[in-house]
Amino acid sequence: MGRKKEKADYMSKENIDQDFNFKVIDKKWRKYWEDNKIYKVDVKSGKPKYYCLDMFPYPSGAGLHVGHWRGYVISDVCSRLKLMQGYNVMHPMGWDSFGLPAENDAIKLEIHPSILTAERIDNFRRQLKEIGAVYDWDLEFATSDVDYYKWTQWIFVKLYKAGLAYRKMMPINFCPSCKTGLANEEVTGGECERCGSVVEKRDMQQWMLRITKYADRLADELDKVDWPESVKALQRNWIGRSRGARIDFALADGGEKITVFTTRPDTLFGATYMVLAPEHQMVLKITSPDKLQEVKSYIESAANKSEIDRMSENRKKDGVFTGAYAINPLSGEKIPVWISDYVLAHYGTGAIMCVPGHDTRDFEFAKTFNIEIRRVIIKSLEGVSNAAKVSSQGLNEAFTETGFMVNSASYSGLDTETGKIKVIEELKKIGAGEEAINYKLRDWIFARQRYWGEPIPIIYCDKCGEVPVPEEDLPVRLPHVEKYKPTGTGRSPLAAIDEFVNCKCPKCGGAAKRETDTMPQWAGSSWYFLRYPEPKLDSAPFSDETMKKWLPVDLYIGGIEHATLHLLYARFFVKALYDMGHLPFDEPFAKLFNQGIIYRNGAKMSKSRGNVVNPDEIVEKYGSDCLRMFELFIGPPDIMCEWKDDGIVGVSKFLKRFYKIAVNNIENKNYKEPEALLRARHRFIKTATERINAFQFNTFISACMEFLNFLSDYDKCSAETIKAMTVMLSPMAPHICEELWNMLGNDKSIFTSGKWPEFDPALAALDELNIPVQVNGKLRGTISVAKGADEETIKKIIAGNEFIVKSLEGKQIVKFVFVKDKIVNYVVK
RNA sequence: GCCUGGGUGGUGGAACUGGUAGACACAGCGGACUUAAAAUCCGUUGGGGUUUGGCCCCGUGCCGGUUCAAUUCCGGCCCUAGGCACCA
Numbered sequence: 001m002g003r004k005k006e007k008a009d010y011m012s013k014e015n016i017d018q019d020f021n022f023k024v025i026d027k028k029w030r031k032y033w034e035d036n037k038i039y040k041v042d043v044k045s046g047k048p049k050y051y052c053l054d055m056f057p058y059p060s061g062a063g064l065h066v067g068h069w070r071g072y073v074i075s076d077v078c079s080r081l082k083l084m085q086g087y088n089v090m091h092p093m094g095w096d097s098f099g100l101p102a103e104n105d106a107i108k109l110e111i112h113p114s115i116l117t118a119e120r121i122d123n124f125r126r127q128l129k130e131i132g133a134v135y136d137w138d139l140e141f142a143t144s145d146v147d148y149y150k151w152t153q154w155i156f157v158k159l160y161k162a163g164l165a166y167r168k169m170m171p172i173n174f175c176p177s178c179k180t181g182l183a184n185e186e187v188t189g190g191e192c193e194r195c196g197s198v199v200e201k202r203d204m205q206q207w208m209l210r211i212t213k214y215a216d217r218l219a220d221e222l223d224k225v226d227w228p229e230s231v232k233a234l235q236r237n238w239i240g241r242s243r244g245a246r247i248d249f250a251l252a253d254g255g256e257k258i259t260v261f262t263t264r265p266d267t268l269f270g271a272t273y274m275v276l277a278p279e280h281q282m283v284l285k286i287t288s289p290d291k292l293q294e295v296k297s298y299i300e301s302a303a304n305k306s307e308i309d310r311m312s313e314n315r316k317k318d319g320v321f322t323g324a325y326a327i328n329p330l331s332g333e334k335i336p337v338w339i340s341d342y343v344l345a346h347y348g349t350g351a352i353m354c355v356p357g358h359d360t361r362d363f364e365f366a367k368t369f370n371i372e373i374r375r376v377i378i379k380s381l382e383g384v385s386n387a388a389k390v391s392s393q394g395l396n397e398a399f400t401e402t403g404f405m406v407n408s409a410s411y412s413g414l415d416t417e418t419g420k421i422k423v424i425e426e427l428k429k430i431g432a433g434e435e436a437i438n439y440k441l442r443d444w445i446f447a448r449q450r451y452w453g454e455p456i457p458i459i460y461c462d463k464c465g466e467v468p469v470p471e472e473d474l475p476v477r478l479p480h481v482e483k484y485k486p487t488g489t490g491r492s493p494l495a496a497i498d499e500f501v502n503c504k505c506p507k508c509g510g511a512a513k514r515e516t517d518t519m520p521q522w523a524g525s526s527w528y529f530l531r532y533p534e535p536k537l538d539s540a541p542f543s544d545e546t547m548k549k550w551l552p553v554d555l556y557i558g559g560i561e562h563a564t565l566h567l568l569y570a571r572f573f574v575k576a577l578y579d580m581g582h583l584p585f586d587e588p589f590a591k592l593f594n595q596g597i598i599y600r601n602g603a604k605m606s607k608s609r610g611n612v613v614n615p616d617e618i619v620e621k622y623g624s625d626c627l628r629m630f631e632l633f634i635g636p637p638d639i640m641c642e643w644k645d646d647g648i649v650g651v652s653k654f655l656k657r658f659y660k661i662a663v664n665n666i667e668n669k670n671y672k673e674p675e676a677l678l679r680a681r682h683r684f685i686k687t688a689t690e691r692i693n694a695f696q697f698n699t700f701i702s703a704c705m706e707f708l709n710f711l712s713d714y715d716k717c718s719a720e721t722i723k724a725m726t727v728m729l730s731p732m733a734p735h736i737c738e739e740l741w742n743m744l745g746n747d748k749s750i751f752t753s754g755k756w757p758e759f760d761p762a763l764a765a766l767d768e769l770n771i772p773v774q775v776n777g778k779l780r781g782t783i784s785v786a787k788g789a790d791e792e793t794i795k796k797i798i799a800g801n802e803f804i805v806k807s808l809e810g811k812q813i814v815k816f817v818f819v820k821d822k823i824v825n826y827v828v829k
Numbered sequence: 830g831c832c833u834g835g836g837u838g839g840u841g842g843a844a845c846u847g848g849u850a851g852a853c854a855c856a857g858c859g860g861a862c863u864u865a866a867a868a869u870c871c872g873u874u875g876g877g878g879u880u881u882g883g884c885c886c887c888g889u890g891c892c893g894g895u896u897c898a899a900u901u902c903c904g905g906c907c908c909u910a911g912g913c914a915c916c917a
Contacts, residue, residue, distance in 0.1 A: 230833045230912090237832060237913060244917085262917060275917095317915080340915095347916045354917085360830085361915050440916055563912080597911095633854075635842060639834080640910075644841055650854045653869095690845095699843070702853040709853090772849040777898045779849055781883070803883055817897045823848045827897045 020659045022623030022735065029738045030132060038749050039079075039091060039134040043533055043546065047088035051550055052079045053529055053589075055558025055566070058096045058521075059120035061105055064127045065612040066631065066643065067598040067605040073631045073732075074595055074697070075557045076133040080731040081692065083751050090550065092532040093128065093135040095121050095142035098149070099521030100178060103452035107485055113452045114480065117144060130616065132624045132734050141535045143524025144452075148531065150475035151541035152523055153457040155573065157468045160458070162580055164210045165446065167466065172445060174202040179486035180449045202490060207447040207456055207517060211572045215239050215439045217586075218571055227592040228638070234563040240440025245424050247353065247433040249274060249326035251286060252334050258282065258326055261348030261438050264358065265427070266419035269408035270376035271353040272366065274326055274337045275319065278302040279345035286337060288323025295320055295339060302341040317342050317365045329432035330423065331409065340365065348438050356398065363398035377416065379403045387412035444569070446520060451484035451493040453518030461505035461512040470506050476514070492516040525566055526573040529553050529588060548584050556589040559597070567592070593695070596640040598631075605643070613643060625733035626652045632697035632732060654705055655736060658729070661711060662722045662740050671718045680710050681721050682763035688728055689756070697732070704729060719744065724757040726750070773804050774825040780807045791818045798824070 033039070054075045057068070064072075079091040097117045106113035121142060128135070141148050159165040173187045174180070177197040187199050211218075219239045222232045244263035251257065258274060276283055278299045287295045298320045319340025326337050342361055343352055356366035356373040366373050375392040381404045384390060390406040402416035411419055427433030447456065455476045457469035469476055479500050484493045494500050494516040505512035533546040570588050578586040597604055600611040618627045630651045635641030673681075684707040691700040704725070711717055723744055730737035730750050741750035770782045771794065781804045783797050795816075798804050811828035818824050 228833095233833055234912060240913085240916065242916075260917080264917080315915085342915045342917095344916065352917050359917065361917075364915090438916075440913085560911080633841090642841060644855070646855050647841060648855090654854090656869095698841095699853080702843075705853055770849080774849085774898075777848095777896095782849065801883095815897060817848095819848065823898080825848085825897050 020656055020736075022625065025739045026132070026619075026623055026625075026735045029735045030129065032738070033134050033749070036749065037136075037138075038751050039089075039136045040138065041090040041136050042088060043090075043550070045088045047086065049550055049554075050079075050082045050087040050089045051552075051554045052082065052089060052091045053532075053553045053556050054093065055556070055562060056094045056096050056525070056528060057124060058099060058101070059117060059124045060101060061116075061120060062607050063123055064615060065605055065607075066615050066618070066627070067612075069131060069615050069627070070598060070631050070637070071557050071559065071595040072128060072131060072133050073628045074593070074637055074695075075555070076131070076628075077632070077692075077697065077731040078555060078557075079134075080734060080751055081756075084727065084730070084754050084756050090139075090532065091135055092139040093125075093137070094140050094528060094532070094535075095124070095144075096521070096525050096528070097121065097142040097144040098453045098519075098524055100180070100448070100450065100452070103450060103484065104178065106452070112480075112482075113484065114144070117142070127615065130619050130624060132628065134734075139532050139535050141528075141531065143454075143528060146475055146477060147536070147538070148528075149454040149478075149524065151531070152454050152519065152527070153469070153474050153476060154471060154541060155527060155577070156454075156519070156523075157457055157471060157474070158580060158582070159209060159576060160468050162576065164213065164576055166208055166210065167205055168208050169203060170206045170208070170445070171201045172204050172206055173199045174204075174490065175199055179488050179490070204490060206445050207458075207515075209444040209446045209572075211444045211569075212439060212441055214572050214575055215241065215441050216437075217575060218441075218568060221571075221575075221587060225587050225592070226590060228560075228594055231560065231563045231567070231592060231594065234560075235568055238441065238564040238568065241437060242439075243435070243437050245420075245427065245433055246349065246436040247427060248329060248431075249335075249353065250329070250432075251337075252325035252327055256282065256286065258286075258337070258351050259349045260351045260353045261436055262353055264355065264416075264420070265423040265433075266405055266408075266411075266414075266416050267355040267358045267376050268328065268353070268423055269331055269405075269411070270355040270357045270374045271328055271335060272356060272372045272374055273335050273354045275343045275352055275354055275365070276322075276337065276339045277343040277345035277350040278339050278341055280339070280350045282351075283322065283339055286322055286324040291321060291323040295322055298339060305341070317361070317368055319365065319369070321369075329427060329430065336371075338365075338369075346442065347440070357392070357395055358398055358400055360398045360400060374407060375399070376405060376407050377401075377403045378406050381413065444572075446523070447517040448520050449490055449492040449516075450486065450518055451478075453520070454478070454523055455494065455500075456515045456517050456519060458515040459503060459505060459512045460515065461508060461510060463510055464505055464507040464512075467505060467507050467512070473506065478518075492518060494518070522566060522569050526569045527577075529556075529570070530574075530583075544584070551583075552585050552587060553589045555591050555593060557593045557595060560594040563594075594638060596636065596638050598634070598643050599640060600643040602642075613645070618648070622648060622652050623655075623735070625736050626655055628734075629655070629701060629732050633701045635698055637695055637697055651701075654708065655733060657712070658704075658708055658725065659736060659740070661708065661717070662726065663743070665717050665722050666719055666740070666743055668716060668719045668722075671716060673718050673721065674714070677711070677714055677717060677721070679763050679766075680707065681724065682759040683766070685724060685728070685757050685759040686761075686764040689759070692728075692731070701732070727754045727757055730754060769821055771821070772823050773798060773801075774823065775804075775807055775811075775828060777825060780804050787821060790820070791816075794818065794824055 052075055054072055079089050083089045102113045102117050106116050143149060156165060175192040175197055177195045178192060191197065192199055219236055219241055222235060242263050244261060245265040246259055246261055248257045248259050317340060319338045322337050322339060324337040325334045327334060354362040356362040356371060357375045358377050373395050375390060375395055377399060378390060381387060387406040405411045405414045405419045411422060414422060424435050455478055457474060457476045459467045459469060461467055479497055481497060483496060487493060487496060501513050501516060503512055503514050530542045530551065533550045534543060537543060574583060574588045575586050577583045603609050603611055605612050615627060626648065630648045633651055634643065684703060688700050688703040691703060726737045726740045727750065738750050741754060746753055767787050768784055769787055771785055772779055773781050773783055781801060783801060785794060785797055808826060813826055813828050815827035
């Protein structure tokens with residue numbers, strides 16, 4: 001027969017026990033929480049505070065799927081738990097509502113972005129309420145609210161005045177489809193991260209933020225925060241600090257010099273040529289007349305190569321010789337200077353010394369153009385009589401590890417670390433170099449040629465130049481207009497609105513024009529967490545008193561995809577504000593938790609893959625408590641895991657059984673439970689409490705199931721047991737537990753009057769233990785002993801165990817391993 | 830290539846500091862109840878062998894090591910997901 005269940009069986013009708021009608025219960029308590037504002041945080045209260053924050057969502061058109069829900073469930077569970085543990089919990093929610101996607105959709109659907117955004121926010125808010133997540137909605141705001149972005153602009157002005165915002169003509173990434181400039185972070189593999197078009201380069205005046213000034217602190221101060229190591233590693237990697245030296249190579253025919261950056265000054269004697277990036281300013285200056293034609297055409301072809309071509313793997317290295325020679329500052333050797341696009345103009349000095357013997361890329365280049373490959377580092381000095389005369393023959397590939405210097409004049413024989421120091425010392429002495437640090441991190445392009453964003457508060461005056469909008473004139477309002485489509489010229493749609501552009505210079509009062517670029521989406525999210533305690537404050541973005549009391553965020557929950565962008569930008573903003581004296585702390589998020597991504601059918605959930613599970617439907621069939629619990633039961637909260645449609649019935653069954661058992665025993669106020677049950681309860685409280693505090697939600701639920709299974713073998717239990725379970729399950733299954741709490745005779749919410757149960761360590765401890773008995777590490781039986789039994793007692797018990805005795809018969813006992821309360825092991829021959 | 834995770838039954842996943850591998854669930858199989866189904870409940874379920882027993886052997890990606898004892902620690906690989914990547 002094999003009646004196979006339909007794929008979407010969880011959608012089919014489910015026989016709901018009459019006395020457990022989640023639809024009624026869910027609705028009832030959700031209304032109660034809202035009416036009674038159980039989550040209204042008392043910002044001024046003296047109780048210890050706990051600031052639990054979700055990364056606020058970008059209200060997209062697709063709505064939330066069960067993958068998104070996971071993080072919100074986790075934060076809601078933590079908040080409710082902390083609330084019951086006596087904390088003054090702030091758990092706010094808001095919207096990251098400015099940005100490209102909304103604007104693109106608005107153009108497509110011909111609905112103004114402000115209207116579209118408002119609709120989507122309503123849908124998101126509804127979905128979050130369905131989950132049963134209780135936020136303090138009085139704190140809600142959106143980054144596109146004027147009252148909020150006024151302060152985003154205020155911060156920009158502060159950054160400008162502190163010299164951290166500046167304008168620069170830069171070749172920027174331009175997306176021909178989105179018709180806007182993109183930040184480096186929005187380009188992946190040469191394509192626009194959002195629409196997939198191939199990105200072009202264009203020269204434009206760009207607003208930049210000087211995040212590189214904070215590179216060291218952003219890297220070093222990661223040590224201060226309780227974040228997953230993986231995220232810290234990602235950020236350090238992104239900042240990409242490398243230590244080395246800057247070295248000057250004088251040109252053979254006169255005064256000019258070429259400066260390079262290298263992390264391996266110890267290989268200086270192996271430099272057999274140099275390469276400049278084609279964009280390097282000195283290229284044409286140094287090129288000899290006979291090479292000029294060739295060099296020019298190479299520069300041109302490099303400029304025309306798309307980002308993708310330049311980055312494609314296995315690309316053969318090419319380049320041309322400039323005809324110029326440079327002098328190695330330590331060896332005095334004359335080496336040729338080439339240009340090639342394998343050297344990047346924007347990293348280091350845009351020029352390198354090439355050591356083909358010890359760098360894979362240089363090796364490849366040297367092979368192509370038949371340049372000398374010299375060995376100047378070897379792994380070990382063993383068997384080497386004269387390090388200065390080691391043969392350079394037979395190098396089949398670059399040796400990139402550290403080791404000992406050879407063929408390096410008086411430095412031969414030094415190890416890499418010492419060699420680096422000595423070489424730098426000498427270079428410093430002769431004025432040809434110094435130690436240097438380089439970063440991969442680049443300054444942040446902080447402008448978009450788009451409508452739906454915060455207008456950059458700068459005014460251009462013919463007389464006074466660049467003038468920031470005075471703080472008292474903020475906000476610079478985004479005009480509500482019909483023409484918000486991109487101009488395609490690369491300029492913002494705002495540039496076409498005369499009423500917006502034309503203004504008076506705040507300094508001289510003369511005619512002036514406004515900046516028409518807007519800020520990137522990351523602007524609003526870089527400081528929103530500072531605004532929640534006082535979202536309506538109109539004298540400042542935040543107050544000293546509140547910052548001191550509520551910040552930093554105690555627990556920040558969100559996806560790992562924000563590891564390098566949002567989280568780095570937010571840290572930068574906070575550090576800059578701290579340096580300017582506006583904040584009393586310099587790290588915004590004390591603890592970070594990344595929820596694991598939920599997969600289905602082996603792929604990340606997404607609308608385009610068609611593997612999303614809509615939470616609305618599951619809530620409809622099973623209730624939100626069941627979905628909440630299943631989201632956590634599915635696996636460890638920080639690890640990616642697979643969504644199985646079938647699994648949810650297990651949680652559903654558990655909740656029904658729990659409800660039934662609870663209702664049946666709710667009256668047993670004075671019932672004295674059998675000792676074994678009492679002990680089991682205390683053991684359960686102990687284990688489960690440890691697990692939930694350690695964020696092990698999946699095994700916390702297992703413990704609840706185990707205890708309920710144990711409980712089912714008895715015909716009766718005490719109301720005390722029901723009460724303990726109800727409180728413990730309430731963070732995850734708040735609706736059912738609130739109902740049971742009410743039935744237990746409480747008239748206040750479980751979240752304001754419930755107290756997490758305590759356990760008696762004496763009762764929680766097992767008095768009888770099952771000790772495994774091994775022979776040669778293999779299990780041969782278990783014995784039951786009193787806790788703390790000593791070696792002699794155990795031996796006596798074993799002597800009475802026929803089977804174990806039998807398996808020891810005729811064997812010579814070499815060793816007896818005894819670990820108290822754990823295990824015994826006979827080592828026999 | 831580099832940096833992070835991850836690899837355990839048919840499936841999702843347990844296992845504290847090295848101490849009974851597979852908790853808890855799902856699916857499967859067998860049974861009870863039912864005219865029947867749903868729901869519910871009970872039993873069973875890593876693989877192989879076997880004298881059906883409080884039995885034996887194998888088994889946590891692979892190879893080796895340390896240990897009385899390794900999913901756990903060490904060395905060397907393989908696979909996989911994510912991030913970075915001609916960054917000198």
